[in-house]
Amino acid sequence: MAEIKLSAEQRTEFGKGAARRIRRDDKIPAVLYGHGTDPIHVTLPGHDTMLALKTPNALLAIDLGSDNHLAIPKQVQRDPLKGFIEHVDLLIVKRGEKVTVDVAITVVGEPEAGVLLVTENATVALEVEATHIPSEIEVSVEGLQVGAQVLASDLDLPRGAALAVEEDLLILNLTHAPTAAEVEAELEDAEAEAGIEHDQPEAPAEEQAAEPESTES
Structure with missing residues (x-):
């Protein structure tokens, strides 16, 4: 740098x-x-x-x-x-000294269709020379399928850099992307659990006018 x-x-x-x-x-x-x-x-x-x-x-x-x-x-x-x-x-x-810094994770590529990419950690702590701090760490997700994961140990680090975190730290998680119907169903379930009720829409004015008036006998 x-x-x-x-x-x-x-x-x-x-x-x-x-x-x-x-x-x-x-x-x-x-x-x-x-x-x-x-x-x-x-x-x-x-x-x-x-x-x-x-x-x-x-x-x-x-x-x-x-x-x-x-x-x-x-x-x-x-x-x-x-x-x-x-x-x-x-x-x-000092020149040659090693420091611990958080470096940004940059995702490149596209996973398979229907895959939802979840970023669990947007940065990773590295021990690097103070005069050779990388600006970012690139991670390719090209063609990855549901269930794939990227751990800290999977990162391609520049020469001289070392992880300052556990190797099994989860960086990226690829899961099933929910459909619109699944999202709507989850929303309805959440509203039901929260006790949220929606008012029923009123009948159109034409229908109300067509309804017969009740008469007293």
């Missing part, structure tokens, strides 16, 4: 007020930590950081003037409503 260079500035202001002022200047508060060093509080350029973090497990080359660090994002805090980045935790790494 290519390094993404970001110029950072050391910061000395902390707290919510300081963070708001930093974000108003189109910058992002962040902290660098790891390798037994004291946390380094910095500000990062807002637009460049946002673009960099679109890459999963981005390898960042942080330029602090006289000091430089390689780092990967460990936690990205976003505003729950507007989605902008509020704060970033960065883990300092």
